[in-house]
Amino acid sequence: MKLREDLKPGDEIEIQVAPFGEYPAITVDGEEIVQRFDKESFERVIENWKNDGSKMVRADFDHNSEMTDDTIASGWIKDLWIDDDKGLMGNLVVTESGAKALNGLDYRFGSPVFTFDDSEHPVDLLSFAFTNRPRLNMKEVYNCKERITMNEEETTQRVEEEKKEETPVESTETQTEETPVEPPVESTESKEESNTEDETVNNDDSEEILMEELKEILGLPAEATPEDVKASVKEMVDKLKEIAEEEITEEAEEAVNECGVDEDKKDEVINCYKQNPSLVKSVLNCFKKTPVKMVVNADEAVKPELTEIEKLKREYASLKGGKDKVDFLLAHPGMKL
Numbered sequence: 001m002k003l004r005e006d007l008k009p010g011d012e013i014e015i016q017v018a019p020f021g022e023y024p025a026i027t028v029d030g031e032e033i034v035q036r037f038d039k040e041s042f043e044r045v046i047e048n049w050k051n052d053g054s055k056m057v058r059a060d061f062d063h064n065s066e067m068t069d070d071t072i073a074s075g076w077i078k079d080l081w082i083d084d085d086k087g088l089m090g091n092l093v094v095t096e097s098g099a100k101a102l103n104g105l106d107y108r109f110g111s112p113v114f115t116f117d118d119s120e121h122p123v124d125l126l127s128f129a130f131t132n133r134p135r136l137n138m139k140e141v142y143n144c145k146e147r148i149t150m151n152e153e154e155t156t157q158r159v160e161e162e163k164k165e166e167t168p169v170e171s172t173e174t175q176t177e178e179t180p181v182e183p184p185v186e187s188t189e190s191k192e193e194s195n196t197e198d199e200t201v202n203n204d205d206s207e208e209i210l211m212e213e214l215k216e217i218l219g220l221p222a223e224a225t226p227e228d229v230k231a232s233v234k235e236m237v238d239k240l241k242e243i244a245e246e247e248i249t250e251e252a253e254e255a256v257n258e259c260g261v262d263e264d265k266k267d268e269v270i271n272c273y274k275q276n277p278s279l280v281k282s283v284l285n286c287f288k289k290t291p292v293k294m295v296v297n298a299d300e301a302v303k304p305e306l307t308e309i310e311k312l313k314r315e316y317a318s319l320k321g322g323k324d325k326v327d328f329l330l331a332h333p334g335m336k337l
Contacts, residue, residue: 006103007094007098007099007102008099009094009101010094010095011093011094012078013089013091013092014092015089015092016083016087016110017088017090017110017125018037018042018087018090019037019086019087019138020038020086020087021037021137023135023136023297025297027116027295028294028295033116033243035114035122035295035297036119036120036121038121039084041120041122042088043082045080045122045125046080046125047210048123049080049125052124056093057074057125057126057127058077058127058128059098059130060130061074061107061129061130061241062129062130063127063129063131063284064129065127066113072097073093073097073098074095074129075095075098075132076092076093077091077092077093077125077128077312078093079091080216088125090114090128092128095225098130106134107130108132108140109130109132109133109134109138109292110128110129110134110138111128111130111131111134111135112127112128112136112297113125113127113128113297114126114294115294116294118142126294134185134297136297140211181195211226211229214229214233217323218232218236220232220307236322237328239327240322240325243325248273248274249275252269252277253270253274253313255273255280255281255284256284260266260282261276261284267310272332312332316328
């Protein structure tokens, strides 16, 4: 195998900045999102980069420039374009430290840092890092063509072998056909009578089983009457309505505060929000500035510590609802969601 030629400072190489696909990640604020990389969003990244004067994007080591005060560059991305198979691509001009790291195999992969919109599509490319633990499915930053070609040949050969193994071999033996034996015909009248009896028994059993399950779910004793079950269900429904009312009120107040609604109009807007949340939310969003989310795509990214109330809120949000949420609120009296 031919040995690679060492890179020198100022050399330019083609790199994969980010692949197509969806990848889970955590923002610098601790929010869990799913990054969505498609052709349309990459086109927007390139357009924003050009509108900003096509400035070179810094590459560093292990995202040090985003997570520490270290701003040493491993290289500079000077061009961006889209490859239909690989995703967002770029030309990287390596620095002395970057060439040394790649030549010595200190680093093999890349990891981009983007800002994201509310739909979790990338908006701007902030930086790029050499890393050995990328979150994304990245190609190697630098490798020799002979090695890549050899891997492709091996892959092609393996696919052809698998196709041969999957080709079905026709049996030379003659299969004998067996005459199917028809089951005896049962009388229609007797069958209908039997079905009617079974349905009556099954319905009775089902009602009893359902009642027992309801008692268990509601925490009622086995001797509880159907009236006790109804009363307990009504109490739970009322509690859920109360919770829903509190949640929609809090959601409405948060929405009007974010959009800077005047104090004398807040109550009116909140009442409208309760009547038609989706409509009022869409109107308020027209006046809301899109928040910027930044994601560092490396396992070394630091996850911020959550406060106790934030942990409780996340635990509550993960519950499916119904009795679980009621029990949680009873166990944490005075908690505001």
